[in-house]
Amino acid sequence: MRAVVVDNQVAPLAPEGALLEVQGMQKNFGAHQVLQGVNLQARKAEVICILGPNGCGKSTFLRCLNLLEPYQAGRVLLKGRVVSEGKPHGHQPSREEQAQARALRRHIGMVFQRFNLFPHLSVLKNVMLGPVKVLGLTQGEAHAVAEKMLRKVGLWEKHPCDPLTLSGGQQQRVAIARSLAMNPDVMLFDEATSALDPVMTKEVFKVVRELAAEGMTMLLVTHDMDFAHDLPDRVVFMDQGVIAAQGTPEYIFDQRPLPVIQQFLSRK
């Protein structure tokens, strides 16, 4: 395995009072270290794109952040409070820890590559499920929230439809609305456009841009270089389970501070 080269020239802009802070996150599958101490801070309203070669741990990082996968060491802070901590393999979460995980997921929304809309519920019910089941809103209140979010992604007229009748781009926008309905502090996008054609990708990114303009804090794993060049405040480049370099898009794309970044970008 080649040694990891880390670019130390531009230190990550460690912001005062970061909204989201990840400290030394480590994850392994047996002997295979997937994340080897990831440190990341995100300010409020910051948009961060995470790039990196396949298998570098980008997706795993997001899934660990949302506790869809357990991680073994490190911790995550949201608004300065510890919301999750690494646990050894085989650890059985206590009731309290499960409640804590649910609370964390409520504040950190996630959008998946495969949309994962619930096919047995209408578009409207998809968006209402979280507010009703988790936030305890009444049907009426949840309906109002869902309507607002679906209008925001421009799909209110589709609300009575079954999700599978929508195009991929529309499904992903509904998934974004579903996540937004929980009023999260941070949104994670796990290759949200990788399953979409360019036109649909554009319509999804249009929604993401609007969210960015409204001040939503977002972490996006993406393979769309144009997007990663345009929108984010910061680009994070991951390699072999660590953050190898980070900085403004200009810094990463124009200066290409590491050989591995040069290689990565020239392949694209």
Add this chain to the structure above:
Amino acid sequence: MALLSGWWVAALALSVGVLFWFSDRMWPDAWLPRLEIPALLRASRVTLFLTAVSMPIAVALGLFLAVCRRSQYALFSWPTALYIEAIRGTPLLVQLFVIFYSLPQLGLYFETDLLTLDGMTVAVICLSGNYAAYEAEIHRAGLQAVESGQREAALSLGLSERQSFFSVVLPQAFRIILPPVLNDAIAMLKDCSLVTTITVSELLNVAEGIGRTRINRSQVLLAAAAIYLLMSMTFLLFGKWVEKRLAFSGKPKLNVENLKH
């Protein structure tokens, strides 16, 4: 009623017609009054009742077994696996005999008559307990067939494991398992004829009884078969209807709300 038209009715009419036409050839005298159709229909109510009671129990119990089987705790998963394999590996008839004839003997030994159950109770216990083992495997397949992303999406919204199971995974699994479960319901309908052996008088038993005293025994049995067929067909049509209702449709649902836009 649109569903009733078409191939199913045609197939039913044809099969019943052919059977009776041939039997008419063999016994040309007026046989219809002697078929005792009303008595047979009365008896078929027992068959229907047994299925209607046992099948829902089997499905519910099967779900419980499937969940236990998938449990990470050996305390739950092992006994369940054992139960499923033991039940699936022995004939229903043997199970009926064991519960109906052998348990009371055990009761005799312990000087209690709590283990002496009447035929109907044993029938429900055995049918539901037996089919539960099969339903458990169907449930297991159904639950596995729901994409893991569905559970993850529900969890990522903050739903608990239980909420995501009941609101997201199970409703989808239900649609997957419906055809095989209905298939089993039809199988159970016919397996009900086995409870004749433990003194419960159902359709086949009554048909036998009538036929035994008459010359038109075959015809009475054929009439019973026709009634079985009719009941199965009804189940089948019902299943088709439910399946159609629950399918993830490819069309937007039309309602008043839709028309506003």
